Amino acid sequence: MKNLTINNEAINIPAKEIALLGPDLVLNDCIVEIKCASKDLSITGLTMEGGRFNAKKELCNFQIKNSCFRNVEFLGSYSGVDFGEDGAFSSCDFSKASLDNCRFISADLTDIVLPKAGHIVLNRDTIADLKEESKRCHPKVGMFIQVISENQPTEVTGIIVNENKLAKRLKIEVSDVEILRKFTSA
Numbered sequence: 535m536k537n538l539t540i541n542n543e544a545i546n547i548p549a550k551e552i553a554l555l556g557p558d559l560v561l562n563d564c565i566v567e568i569k570c571a572s573k574d575l576s577i578t579g580l581t582m583e584g585g586r587f588n589a590k591k592e593l594c595n596f597q598i599k600n601s602c603f604r605n606v607e608f609l610g611s612y613s614g615v616d617f618g619e620d621g622a623f624s625s626c627d628f629s630k631a632s633l634d635n636c637r638f639i640s641a642d643l644t645d646i647v648l649p650k651a652g653h654i655v656l657n658r659d660t661i662a663d664l665k666e667e668s669k670r671c672h673p674k675v676g677m678f679i680q681v682i683s684e685n686q687p688t689e690v691t692g693i694i695v696n697e698n699k700l701a702k703r704l705k706i707e708v709s710d711v712e713i714l715r716k717f718t719s720a
Contacts, residue, residue, distance in 0.1 A: 535559050536579075547575065549591065556580040556601065568610070572596045582606050589631075612636050613699075634696035643692045654695045654714045661686065661693065664714075672710040679714075 535545075535553075539560040547553040549569045557579025564585040568575060572594045580601040587603070589610030597616045605625045611632040617623055618639040627647040638646070648655050656664070661683050668679035678700070682693060701708040 540564055550574075554578075561585060568593065577601055617641065628694075632696060633694040634699045636694045637686070637690050638692040638694075639687075639689045641691050648692075648694060652697050654697060654700075654711070656682070656693045656695070656714070658691050661690075667713065671713045672704075672706055674704040674706050675711055675713065678704065 536556055537558045539562070541562045542564065544565045544567070545561070546567045547570050549571070551570050552574045553568075553570055553576070555566075555575070555577045559580050561580070561582045562584060564582070565588070566582070566585070567588045567590055569590045571591065575593070575596070577596075578599045578601065580598075580603075582601075582603045584605045586607045586609060588608075589612060592611040592613055593615055595614040596612075598618070602622045603624070603626050604622075607627045608631045611634075613634045613636070615633075615636045616639055617636060618641045623638065623641045624645050629647045629649055631649060633649055633653060643655070643657055664679045665683045668676035668683075671679070686693070695714070697708055697711050697714075701711050704711070
């Protein structure tokens with residue numbers, strides 16, 4: 535879909551379908567449900583005002599480019615997604631979404647409702663503070679801290695990590711990653 539303005543409609547992207555949302559697609563108060571694989575989806579040049587965006591199938595290792603989302607509620611599961619690459623997210627609500635290793639780029643995190651339970655929200659300032667803390671925690675958490683603190687572009691304003699998924703990836707207990715909570719901005 536491109537070069538369209540759609541108002542108050544449900545847009546369902548079924549599994550095994552290739553979907554292009556944009557360029558020049560404007561969705562006003564629409565409900566978007568994504569069921570296709572991340573590799574089959576492109577979001578570039580989308581403007582979404584109001585409504586709901588639901589990733590029914592986990593959106594993985596994905597970049598949302600040149601797009602603008604305002605007052606949108608996000609549902610579903612997102613892993614390794616870059617929100618805001620050359621775009622904007624404002625007054626959006628992610629509180630009912632599951633986010634893991636997701637980055638917000640050039641976004642004002644104080645204007646976005648982020649998930650709290652089971653999530654660690656690290657803003658640009660706390661990421662820098664983590665380096666010193668890496669020496670006093672589980673070695674695998676220390677390695678994670680080193681990686682995220684040294685390998686982020688300056689445009690990254692926040693990283694959201696799911697505690698359970700991080701512990702599972704690192705093959706450690708959830709209690710070992712809890713030290714990161716003291717740096718959370720949410």
